[in-house]
Amino acid sequence: MVQFDSHTTAETVAKAFANEIKDKTVLITGVTLGGFGAEAARVLALVGAKVILAGRSVEKIRETANHIKKETPSAELHELVLDLGSQQAVRQAAAQVLEYQEPIDVLILNAGTMCTSHGKTPEGIELQFATNHIGNFLFTNLIIPKLLEATAPRVVTIASVAHLWTDIRYDDINLEKEEKYDKWIAYGQSKTANILFALELAERYKDKKLLAFSLHPGGSLTSMTDHMTTEDYLRLSDGWNPDGTPKGDWIRTVEECAANHIVAGFDPSIADKSGSYLVECQVTTDPQHLQPYASNKVNPTFES
Template identity: 40%
Template structure:
């Protein structure tokens, strides 16, 4: 791990430190919307000659400008845009099928599960799953699992899941009531539930597929002003008090300043590009260094149960023998 990296480190600086981890490689990034950290990460990667960058998001026309900017930086990059609505399992399957069939994407070196929603009013996905859990975790669980054959074709496959310090709001017992049918719905708690799932999913990926060469990392990108905050209207600002109180218990709190897009993508890129020999499989990162997640994220039984629940909700089982 590069000890000089810090909260202010930019995505460009991370890419400049690890050019060999980018050049000639294939990256898939969900949530590439303009003015988001997915897009800023893609732009940084484009400066180091990747073979291909796959942009996967709900409406390709909405991030066409990002694809165009990548091509303007390096016309040699193969840019692929894929329609992916993580709140629809049918859309996730269609997107994965499209990528698996794309001969120009023979393998996937790095999958960055960046997309997400935050603290939205209660609603269900088209498949009947609470929106934040369904989008932030279940959709990515299915997308990752379906793409596993192409990930495992890479020489050093890697999955990076964007979590949040807000995972501290999550409670293991809430997975018994993932749709909040027996518990009064709280948008921030539900967000924390989905972010806790991201960390548990990462740990289970590392355990199940680590022997096959896969590395998996979870990331707290920091507090970044993006469209992710669109549901936090003025009349709901008071709800942030619970989140702030909890994350202040985070050992990384002192450095949790508001970030811009350039340094908001940096921790994700550290997780994506740091040589595997310098970063323990399953690590959680914050401010470009290994962080300290909530103790319950180390509960291996909970991670196994979440995997089983996820398989149940998507209606398909996935094994490490892919």
């Protein structure tokens, strides 16, 4: 593996793997300008990928597309409206993808929600688990045929260090048995599910040459933190810097965080490590970064 690290930028990685990226069709979910998905889309377009920008809002998709076009006027970009919080909307988006002429070479499941107050989807599923896992699970499985048309398809699932906080509450996905709803437990179990999903995809499609990876991108102050309170920041950090940002070694720039997306999607040296989890642009099995319950397909029942 090329030796990237926590301070490598997405653009650096994209240029290193330009030959692998050029002319590939990449579908990225969650592309709000200023976030990881938008930065990944920018650098992929910069080196010649065809990028499908998927998100809930047409306005936000176009804002990101316009930003990319200013830097790369020749960028080939396409729009896809995708609301992971509604299974009906997911099915509608997937149906559009299945009508595409070209295969999907790489699917980057970047979209999600974090730290929201308690809520449920129209299907009655806790909002964070439904959006971060169920929506991604359903969308990926529905568009598998377009991935399998590609020569060497990959699926990249954006998980989180938050999986360290909890296994999946298999007997209480909606956290209704809890005395009080804990938004971080809700988020954490959805991220554990993301990792296990990548592990199962890797196993299930290994004979079809589909590779799957999950990763922790690193923490950064994007729109994903909009729901966080001062108490939430204190839970994650060691206090405050003079500029008002939280202290701690978990803070990265958006450019550094998105580098993980590009490594997982295109690094040829990890092709024999399908199912792996990446942190700071490196495959890891270190228990400090990856809980055993998220690295074992035979997942133990959660015990509180």
